[in-house]
Amino acid sequence: MERIYVAVRPRPLSPEESETSPWRISGNTISLSNHSSKFEFDRVFGEDCKTVDIFGSRTKEIVASVVRGFNGTVFAYGQTSSGKTYTMRGSANEPGIIPLSVHELFCSIQEKMDREFLLRMSYMEIYNEEINDLLAPEHRKLQIHESLEIVESRDRSVGDNSFNCFDAVRVSALNLVDLAGSERAGKTGAEGMRLKEGSHINKSLMALGTVIKKLSDGAESLGGHVPYRDSKLTRILQPALGGNANTTMICNITLSQVFLFT
Ligand SMILES: Nc1ncnc2c1ncn2[C@@H]1O[C@H](COP(=O)(O)OP(=O)(O)OP(=O)(O)O)[C@@H](O)[C@H]1O
Numbered sequence: 001m002e003r004i005y006v007a008v009r010p011r012p013l014s015p016e017e018s019e020t021s022p023w024r025i026s027g028n029t030i031s032l033s034n035h036s037s038k039f040e041f042d043r044v045f046g047e048d049c050k051t052v053d054i055f056g057s058r059t060k061e062i063v064a065s066v067v068r069g070f071n072g073t074v075f076a077y078g079q080t081s082s083g084k085t086y087t088m089r090g091s092a093n094e095p096g097i098i099p100l101s102v103h104e105l106f107c108s109i110q111e112k113m114d115r116e117f118l119l120r121m122s123y124m125e126i127y128n129e130e131i132n133d134l135l136a137p138e139h140r141k142l143q144i145h146e147s148l149e150i151v152e153s154r155d156r157s158v159g160d161n162s163f164n165c166f167d168a169v170r171v172s173a174l175n176l177v178d179l180a181g182s183e184r185a186g187k188t189g190a191e192g193m194r195l196k197e198g199s200h201i202n203k204s205l206m207a208l209g210t211v212i213k214k215l216s217d218g219a220e221s222l223g224g225h226v227p228y229r230d231s232k233l234t235r236i237l238q239p240a241l242g243g244n245a246n247t248t249m250i251c252n253i254t255l256s257q258v259f260l261f262t
Contacts, residue, residue: 005058005249006251007058007250011047059100062246124142
């Protein structure tokens with residue numbers, strides 16, 4: 001499995017938007033119909049695709065690898081109204097990546113009768129570089145503490161050095177992330193709180209982009225510096241981006257003429 005995988009999901013267009021759209025999809029490539037630009041991704045879905053297809057194309061594997069002890073992260077990235085929440089949260093009719101992943105996680109765990117699992121879940125937002133707990137709204141401005149998890153085989157605690165009966169305990173994390181609309185960062189001419197919000201979103205997305213670029217260039221394995229500390233987002237996600245972790249970026253896009261910026 002490739003460590004970083006980028007899939008594109010275009011939001012369905014209205015018939016009028018479809019008629020004027022300058023973009024064409026062919027295989028895993030999106031290009032302008034005048035051939036001036038062409039972009040290739042690991043996977044480009046059609047606008048009539050279902051979230052379960054997107055889940056099956058890579059996220060399902062990531063969930064399986066998390067159960068085996070490897071960290072994984074799935075992001076939805078894209079401008080406002082491009083379908084990030086539709087993709088990640090979904091609806092009763094079409095469940096999103098988050099409920100599909102949780103369901104898959106529990107199914108995988110149920111199949112592994114020979115192992116014990118402890119699941120912990122948190123649900124948080126990063127707003128203006130402050131971390132707020134969405135399950136306990138009174139817990140605002142959470143601090144990040146870096147800790148070394150020390151885990152031991154249960155065999156050792158009973159004085160038996162054999163690792164045959166029980167595997168060592170493994171700790172892994174699955175992050176499912178709905179990123180803020182990326183365009184708010186730039187074009188809005190916003191003031192006050194909106195300007196502050198926009199600049200923080202910009203900072204986080206820039207930091208995430210730099211970290212992912214460095215990782216995909218192999219900086220970490222070559223001993224180079226990966227600037228995880230540049231934003232709260234990258235600090236929190238550090239264990240699930242670097243090392244042996246697997247990452248999928250689902251880019252939600254709108255192929256409408258009005259969103260063509262040159
Ligand atoms: N693939 C899709 N099929 C049908 N409707 C969709 C699809 N993607 C998005 N929509 C609809 O488009 C609208 C905007 O989608 P959504 O709220 O998910 O965007 P968003 O990227 O999360 O926006 P924001 O950044 O503002 O939170 C919603 O009404 C949603 O139901």
